[in-house]
Amino acid sequence: MNKIKCECGHVNPEGTVLCEACGKPIEGNQHIDGNDEKKLLNMRYEGSARRSQTYNKSIIDKTWGFFSSVKVGVWLIVLALIASALGSILPQEMYIPADAPSRDPAIFYEERYGVFGLIFYQLGFHNLYSSWWYMLLIALIGVSLVICSIDRFVPLYKALKKQKAKRHSTFLRRQRLFSETESINENDLDTVKERLKKQRYKVRDEDGHILAEKGRFSRWGPYVNHIGLIIILLAAILRMTPIMYLDEYIWIREGEQLVIPGTEGQFYIENEQFLLENHDPNDEVFGEAIEMEGEMIASNYQTDLIIYEAKNDVAGADPDLEKIVEDELRMNHPVKFDRYTLYQSGYQLNEFSNMSFDIVEEDGDGEALGTFTVDLSSPETSYELDSGFQVEVSQYFPDFYMDEDGNPASETNFPRNPGFVFLVYPPESDTAEVSFIGIGRNIDATGDNNYSLSINDFDMRAASGITVRVDYTLPFFGLGAAIFMIGVIQGMYWQHRRIWLRPTSDGVMLAAHTNKNWHGVQKDIEKAIDGTKINMVEDQQELDE
Amino acid sequence: MSTSMLLDISNAMLFTAFILYLIATFFFGATIRDKRSKHKKGIAGKIGITITIIGFLAQLVYFITRWMASGHAPVSNLFEFTTFLGMSIVLAFIIIYFIYKTGVLGLFALPVAMIIIAYASIFPTEVSPLVPSLQSYWLQIHVITVSLGQGILAISFVAGLIYLIRQIDQTVRSKRTTWLEIVLFTIFLFIGFIVSTSIFNFMDYEATFEYTEQNALTTTEYHLPAIAGPAGGELMTEGAMEPWFEAPGWMQGEDAGRKFNTVIWSFLTGTLIYLLARLVLRKRIGKAMQPLLKNVKPDLLDEINYRSVTIGFPVFTLGGLIFASIWAQIAWDRFWGWDPKEVWALITWFFYAAYLHLRLSRGWHGEKSAWLAVGGFAIILFNLIVVNLVFAGLHSYA
Amino acid sequence: MSLDERKRNKKNKKKNRLIFRSAVLAILLGAVIFALVNNLQQDNNIYRAGDQAPDFKLEQVSENNDLETIQLSELQGKGVMLNFWGTWCEPCKDEMPYMEELYPKYKDEIEIVAVSLDATELVIHRFIDSYGLSFPIPHDATGEVKDLYKIGPIPSTFFIDPEGEIVEVVEGALSLESLEGHLQEIRPAS
Numbered sequence A: 001m002n003k004i005k006c007e008c009g010h011v012n013p014e015g016t017v018l019c020e021a022c023g024k025p026i027e028g029n030q031h032i033d034g035n036d037e038k039k040l041l042n043m044r045y046e047g048s049a050r051r052s053q054t055y056n057k058s059i060i061d062k063t064w065g066f067f068s069s070v071k072v073g074v075w076l077i078v079l080a081l082i083a084s085a086l087g088s089i090l091p092q093e094m095y096i097p098a099d100a101p102s103r104d105p106a107i108f109y110e111e112r113y114g115v116f117g118l119i120f121y122q123l124g125f126h127n128l129y130s131s132w133w134y135m136l137l138i139a140l141i142g143v144s145l146v147i148c149s150i151d152r153f154v155p156l157y158k159a160l161k162k163q164k165a166k167r168h169s170t171f172l173r174r175q176r177l178f179s180e181t182e183s184i185n186e187n188d189l190d191t192v193k194e195r196l197k198k199q200r201y202k203v204r205d206e207d208g209h210i211l212a213e214k215g216r217f218s219r220w221g222p223y224v225n226h227i228g229l230i231i232i233l234l235a236a237i238l239r240m241t242p243i244m245y246l247d248e249y250i251w252i253r254e255g256e257q258l259v260i261p262g263t264e265g266q267f268y269i270e271n272e273q274f275l276l277e278n279h280d281p282n283d284e285v286f287g288e289a290i291e292m293e294g295e296m297i298a299s300n301y302q303t304d305l306i307i308y309e310a311k312n313d314v315a316g317a318d319p320d321l322e323k324i325v326e327d328e329l330r331m332n333h334p335v336k337f338d339r340y341t342l343y344q345s346g347y348q349l350n351e352f353s354n355m356s357f358d359i360v361e362e363d364g365d366g367e368a369l370g371t372f373t374v375d376l377s378s379p380e381t382s383y384e385l386d387s388g389f390q391v392e393v394s395q396y397f398p399d400f401y402m403d404e405d406g407n408p409a410s411e412t413n414f415p416r417n418p419g420f421v422f423l424v425y426p427p428e429s430d431t432a433e434v435s436f437i438g439i440g441r442n443i444d445a446t447g448d449n450n451y452s453l454s455i456n457d458f459d460m461r462a463a464s465g466i467t468v469r470v471d472y473t474l475p476f477f478g479l480g481a482a483i484f485m486i487g488v489i490q491g492m493y494w495q496h497r498r499i500w501l502r503p504t505s506d507g508v509m510l511a512a513h514t515n516k517n518w519h520g521v522q523k524d525i526e527k528a529i530d531g532t533k534i535n536m537v538e539d540q541q542e543l544d545e
Numbered sequence B: 001m002s003t004s005m006l007l008d009i010s011n012a013m014l015f016t017a018f019i020l021y022l023i024a025t026f027f028f029g030a031t032i033r034d035k036r037s038k039h040k041k042g043i044a045g046k047i048g049i050t051i052t053i054i055g056f057l058a059q060l061v062y063f064i065t066r067w068m069a070s071g072h073a074p075v076s077n078l079f080e081f082t083t084f085l086g087m088s089i090v091l092a093f094i095i096i097y098f099i100y101k102t103g104v105l106g107l108f109a110l111p112v113a114m115i116i117i118a119y120a121s122i123f124p125t126e127v128s129p130l131v132p133s134l135q136s137y138w139l140q141i142h143v144i145t146v147s148l149g150q151g152i153l154a155i156s157f158v159a160g161l162i163y164l165i166r167q168i169d170q171t172v173r174s175k176r177t178t179w180l181e182i183v184l185f186t187i188f189l190f191i192g193f194i195v196s197t198s199i200f201n202f203m204d205y206e207a208t209f210e211y212t213e214q215n216a217l218t219t220t221e222y223h224l225p226a227i228a229g230p231a232g233g234e235l236m237t238e239g240a241m242e243p244w245f246e247a248p249g250w251m252q253g254e255d256a257g258r259k260f261n262t263v264i265w266s267f268l269t270g271t272l273i274y275l276l277a278r279l280v281l282r283k284r285i286g287k288a289m290q291p292l293l294k295n296v297k298p299d300l301l302d303e304i305n306y307r308s309v310t311i312g313f314p315v316f317t318l319g320g321l322i323f324a325s326i327w328a329q330i331a332w333d334r335f336w337g338w339d340p341k342e343v344w345a346l347i348t349w350f351f352y353a354a355y356l357h358l359r360l361s362r363g364w365h366g367e368k369s370a371w372l373a374v375g376g377f378a379i380i381l382f383n384l385i386v387v388n389l390v391f392a393g394l395h396s397y398a
Numbered sequence C: 001m002s003l004d005e006r007k008r009n010k011k012n013k014k015k016n017r018l019i020f021r022s023a024v025l026a027i028l029l030g031a032v033i034f035a036l037v038n039n040l041q042q043d044n045n046i047y048r049a050g051d052q053a054p055d056f057k058l059e060q061v062s063e064n065n066d067l068e069t070i071q072l073s074e075l076q077g078k079g080v081m082l083n084f085w086g087t088w089c090e091p092c093k094d095e096m097p098y099m100e101e102l103y104p105k106y107k108d109e110i111e112i113v114a115v116s117l118d119a120t121e122l123v124i125h126r127f128i129d130s131y132g133l134s135f136p137i138p139h140d141a142t143g144e145v146k147d148l149y150k151i152g153p154i155p156s157t158f159f160i161d162p163e164g165e166i167v168e169v170v171e172g173a174l175s176l177e178s179l180e181g182h183l184q185e186i187r188p189a190s
Helices: A059-067 A070-088 A105-122 A125-130 A132-162 A169-173 A188-198 A216-239 A287-293 A474-492 A518-529 B003-031 B043-070 B078-100 B103-120 B138-167 B175-202 B256-281 B285-293 B298-332 B340-362 B366-389 C003-043 C090-106 C121-131 C144-148 C176-185
Strands: A177-181 A202-206 A209-214 A245-253 A257-259 A267-278 A298-311 A320-330 A335-337 A340-361 A368-375 A382-384 A390-397 A400-402 A408-410 A419-425 A433-438 A441-444 A451-471 A497-503 A508-514 B207-213 B216-222 C057-059 C069-071 C079-085 C110-116 C156-160 C166-171
Touching (some): A059 A070, A059 A132, A070 A125, A105 A125, A125 A132, A132 A216, A132 C003, A169 A508, A188 A202, A188 A497, A216 A474, A216 C003, A267 A451, A298 A340, A298 A451, A320 A335, A320 A340, A390 A408, A419 A451, A474 B298, A497 A518, A518 B298, B003 B043, B003 B103, B043 B078, B078 B103, B078 B138, B078 B366, B138 B285, B138 B298, B175 B285, B175 B366, B216 B256, B256 B285, B298 B366, B340 B366, C079 C176, C090 C110, C090 C121
Parallel strands (some): C079 C110
Antiparallel strands (some): A335 A340, A340 A368, A340 A451, A400 A408, A419 A433, A433 A441, C057 C069
């Protein structure tokens, strides 16, 4: 095939549907945009030659052609839509409730949802959104975005740049909005021109042929928003690399000072206190809602924290810590320092930090014969008391419960319900009395102890769960989103409107095209031709039926 | 002014707005008889839009007074959000009305808004305090934008629906007439919902159930006779109807049983009304409505459908995806977490993106476009109703 | 323009177009592959059979064993059964006697390293005493090694061959037979 020379003299690339300059339909290419079947011209991409549709030889060209099809793009979108919906039917693995009897996905799905759950799990839908095929689907949408945009932008740009005011009569006749007037007054055309200019149209006049155009930049909207989407996808790829993204989690108890994970020992965090505050159940406004809820409604989770930076970090030596930040970490109020951001993500109340015990004589006056304090984070094996008593820790259960066989055991690793078996050696005695003691429990194992133990005091503390994040990709996501928004607004809140006037022997042909808001362009024309002899355009649209 | 007084005003204003929308609907109904309404705007349309605007202002007063009373934007639970969605639809309708001056749009848009406001009433209406994760000014920015976007998209559904009723060939029964009838039947279900809840509300029906949820004994109050009781629930009120069966256990979230029961009642009542209507009209509802719409220009409906999507899509993207992500990043340390509600916002976005591409590049105008608009709104409603009722996620606060 | 020139021109244009398209497709393909590979690697953060076991060094707390510290790399040449456990974990308690039973038999070829995830040393000592365990028990007090091996529920056991490669990962308790079977797999070839 060769280039196509139109009767107006313009040379068009092969595959052109409408002459780039005058718009005359090029014979033999009308099937490409389906113009052969309809009266109206299909104006998409101005009837310019999309290259993908003209060459189809090598594998590269074929691949290009495949991805440049909007049909393929829409199919990819539809597939992504269906896949996303599938994954939302049952909770994803990360949303398996914390109170589920088993959080192991192999068990959870079948146990709760039966055979359907089992199939869901076996198909890998419990991690659908990070599956390779879902990623591939999204990636293919990205590929389609890039290729579709390149394939259309260049020819469209050229066509809009090369368009002439002088258009072929067939082109005008086959526009959706068209009218023909047999005879007009001499100055009608000038009036229309002036009025269109007033409506901020750019008016071009070539030998009496008039093209009034406005809002052409809205045609670039789709390409701008696609660039935004591509940036977002690239940011998502960047986020997978560890340099750009760090995600750590730390549990820190009140009073503790720990190195912040992921900072290679450079930063330390201290938890001064953790606060859990509730809404006042007697509140005038919210009381009713809280009562309906039947339980307290939290109003605040907060960690008062201090961040230190370690100086002169010589191996083996304790680092000098310099306080750099002191702040309140709350939900919706992350704390930033250096390149890190901390988030309040979890908490654990009611852990015991230490407990003190009194030794009392069974039949005595209740006066303490000695007191000792156990640090629950590192209990010692035995305690020597000033009064001569020696207490040995025989067993320690941080989170005491009775197991199925009736033996004392610990349910978790955390000191939430400490229980002890103590061996109490009275002064200058080698025989120990065995005592079991815990919260609300004080058991004399043999029944003939002379001394008993009692809890005299304890301290409790909360643990705060904090996420540590570094995310250098956020600005890229932000940039992509901003460009996307600019693109959609540009493309959708403005419209490209064109009005052509082609003088005939005595009268004029009037036609108009817009990519959206036909109502608006008709109003523009109405205003422009008011009082002239020019006929109002007729809408020639053929709807599907 | 005391907060309880503010709340009284607030509730009264919401009710006023609802009634005004109802009245306005009748005036918009009158416009379709007005043969000249195309060019010289009929008086009925003018009265209709005036009443609509007054109704909207009343609802705005509801919104502001409730905000003043609670100290936070009243978009923090499902009652408040759903009510606000209804308000957004009215606002979107007012805007589109002033562009296109089509009264018939109001005849369909206002009932849709009313149905949604009525739906809101199945959720607890008390002013609830904010949990820590919601205490952010992003709450109002995110929710208001999302619901505005959805409101505008709802207008595209309304225009699409009118288009379908107007254009589909009703002389013979076809796949298309059946589908249209299904869409209309769904609307009857919502009407069934309003009718059944209003009747029993009027009768002051009440039945209390006790059941265990998440290892805690909870009570729930039914305002409709229990066809489906809560899973593992026990009837506490004497003389109330014993449930016929229990709601399935996989339905999660608060008061799942009660909500499920409401669905059953709506279905039964809606079907009943539908069958009665069919009996009286002796033809498909779509066929019966078609002649009423013959004065409406289909290409104008097609344009309204498309225009609403072009206006609504950017707003929805901004609120439902971008603002949502920014807030999620601040509150939960990740901007995207594949929570069901997030996923369905993405699905909505995918759907309208497909709509736009099909329309622009593949020439899906007219009827195809109208079907897509109906489908898009179905997804929005699915996200509002099913995702909240069945899928428990981060958004199910209410 | 002569016909020849025009032909050449067209050929050039075509060639340029092909180069351009190939370049764009290559970049896109690269990005897609990069994304997919990265995604797979994230799943691979968990150590699986076939991976080299990451090295660690911990203090050994059992008084029944002479070692003061345990460093994985120093055990090369011997098979290693790396077990993660805690005193509060019921299934861990169940498998401990089996490990103790087989330890003397395989001692010269295989080291059993049972990393305790307990918070306090006291409970470990009491546990060792009541079960009479003789294999080395390092104490991962800070949870560093637990994070390194991405341990979820315990018990979790890694069977590592004399070259330091993970042969098998078992989540959950072992029976005496299965334990012995796995130990057989990691014996040094003699």
